[in-house]
Amino acid sequence: MDVVSDAISAVRIGQPSSNRLRVGGSWCTRLAPYEGAGFHVVLAGGCWLRPDGDGAPVTLGAGDVVLLPHGAGHVLADAPGDTARAVPFEQMRRPAGDPGGREAELLCGKYRLDHSRVHPLLAELPEVVHLPNRVGAHPELRAAVDLLARELDDRRPGSCLALPSLLDLLLIYMVRAWMAQAETGAWPTVLSDPVTTAALRALHSDPAAPWTNDRLAAEAGVSRATLARRFTTLVGRPPMAYLTWWRLTRTATLLRDTDTPLASVARETGYSSPYALSHAFSREFGVTPGRYRAQVRER
Template sequence: MDVVSDAVASIRTGRPHAARTRRTAPWGLRFPAARGTGFHVVLQGRCRLLFAGCDPVPLGAGDVVLVPHGHEIALADSPDSKLVDVAPDMDDSWVPAPDTAGSADELTVLMCGSYQLDRAGAHPLLAELPAFVHLPQRVGGRTALDAVVDLLGAELDRRRPGTDAAIPALLDAMLLYILRTWYQDHAPRSAGGWAAALNDPAVGSALQHMHAEPATAWTVERLSRRAGLSRAAFSRRFTELVGRPPMAYLTWWRMTTAARILRGDDAPLQAVAERVGYSSEFAFNRAFKREFGVSPGTYRRQGAGRQDPARRDHRAPRPGAGYDRSPAVPNPVDP
């Protein structure tokens, strides 16, 4: 698997949800803070994205918004429209508000939904995403993301045999395409970080090797040879872009992979250890406990390790309550 796919798979839980809603002016929907990751697509018409501390962001047909850290946001035809809370369901999916009637010229069609993710120990690639990601529709050409959005819209508009299986698969694909589009085309690279790491030939190659073969006995020397750099130059560049030295990242990723295996099946601990590069179960137990604060066996017994007290919480701080409708703060994430 590649790094982006691994980052999503490492915290995936439950099933994603999506629903269409049709609104006519005036209207406003407030989506409360949630544990999952929200997304919103404008299928038809126009609206404004309202987020605490930012100017209202104009959205048009084809625009996609991802809210990776579950912050509260609102969508409305105008910044001055009254906002109606969208109630979360038992599984943190949103119960769509009833469609409103009105002129076709004022109609806005939205597709809104959420992904259920376990944020404990989230991959830093996801943790460094901004509070919201706005991907405007590209002018002059279709993209794979547009195609997935079209397919999802068609499935939600008219249920047919296989729709129940198609929608979760399409939602998974859409999340990956959103992340790919962001990191390839919109994320700032000048200051380093994961956008720069994924696009750096040497560091990107090393990351792919670690993720594809976590059980391999990688060393800095071996990875630097694969990257075509000296040991010192490779180690310096990797640490600069990824935020931790190569072997520290490898150990972290092995433990994250082990945790995913422990959540997903009942393989013996020795087998889990070998799958992430440890021939000794004792050494594996020690490394796992150093990362998670509990042994692998305890982690498994505690209900798939949903509480990881020893891991650093990478989530971005929540914004303040309310919506600042004045142009006080420029939007830091709208490309």
């Protein structure tokens, strides 16, 4: 596994959901804050998006993609301006049509995410990630959008599997596209540094291995001092501290998503015994692994 895949897998719950919205004339709808991430793909026409709070309105055109990675509430409308007219998204109906308004067709959806243990790569994403449709930009994202549009236009055998898979692919491509164009944020820099990337890839590929600073430095092809300096500066914590954090994050994911016995979870995440894992987990999460598993399944 790589860092981006692991970061998404650690927080993703269940399958994404989506709705196709066709509107025309004067329209305005509000999407409430959500415990996950929201997204919109403009299939045709255009509209405006205004995030809650002080965020500036964003113009969206055909082919544009927007991700709201922290589930921020927002308004979609035919034009900027008064948002008091917004109706809840669930109550939207295709309006009769006003020739003066903008027509639009959107794919609106959301991903269920567990924000209790978000990887710092995802945590530093801005409230709104706007990825305009530009010629030659982000070809993989454009291809995913085209495939989604075709799948929606012509529901063929296998669509029930194809659509969730394409939506998962869309999330990966949106994160990649942000990293490629980001002007701020630590993690695009982290993953462009060959030493830090090599170390992270090793830790994520086999978190249960008996890693030491010396062994990890050898894996990255640098001295222990060089690895410690570059990793700590870029990632924000020393290599072994990051490893401990990732092992416990991986433990939480396994407890949430599987029925794997604690002894097996301990082996998979690098702990010598269930007791050792339970002690470390309780110190970090404030509850035992068994209690944590019960709590997340009660939600």
